[in-house]
Amino acid sequence: MTTKDTPNLESLRLKYALILNLIICVLEVVGLALAVKRDGVLHIDYYTQQSNILSFVACAVMAYYLWRKLQRPKTTVPHWAILLKYASVVSLTITLLVVLFILIPMAVPAMGFWSAAGSMLLSTSMTYTHTLCPILALVLFLYFERHEFGGRKDVLWGLAPTGFYAALALLMNILKWWHGPYPFLFIYDQPLWQTIGYAIVILGGGIGIAKCLELINRKIGGNKKTRRSGSQD
Secondary structure (H helix, E strand, C coil), X not given: CCCCHHHHHHHHHHHHHHHHHHHHHHHHHHHHHHHHHHHCCCCCCCHHHXXXXXXXXXXXXXXXXXXXXXXXXXXXXXXXXXXXXXXXXXXXXXXXXXXXXXXXXXXXXXXXXXXHHHHHHCCCCHHHHHXXXXXXXXXXXXXXXXXXXXXXXXXXXXXXXXXXXXXHHHHHHHCCCCCCCXXXXXXXXXXXXXXXXXXXXXXXXXXXXXXXHHHHHHHHHCCCCCCCCEECC
């Protein structure tokens, strides 16, 4: 690769990243619209819905700054926009993994494996919110975007929406204002140790996911940790 080729490759990468961000925005609208059509309302008490709304906002913001950078190469993405995108990818990854390793296994005794997997991954809105959007967001974040992070504090910010949802959902269930909406949140229908165990696994796993995404993005992109206020993406 010559020095002359590098700017052209960088411009091509930015264009792919912009296109993928816009595609995810469209898929999020389709998925959430199908959820409303199915249920009559948008159930924002579901982590899936919240994480996909966050993804739509984060991708729209990132698409705007990528478009500006393509017009003016010296443009930098604000750190808050990077953290918003990072948090949305962490949230969607948790959504996908919870579906694969908790919700589908829970449904298997009643539905069988293939019916449970098909229902959770390839049924109406869940095709988008459980499968397509999380996978595309991961591919985009890890291979087409180059972000610089400021270390442990940024990793915790990446997990902030999940922590907020967990605290809110537990409080609402304790007060009996919500019932679930996920089986592992049925705190009055299961032993206390089981509720605590789910919380530790999901939140602990979330911290691990956030750190792994940060490390992989940095390794693939060749970026080092930084405390600057912007990114070169």
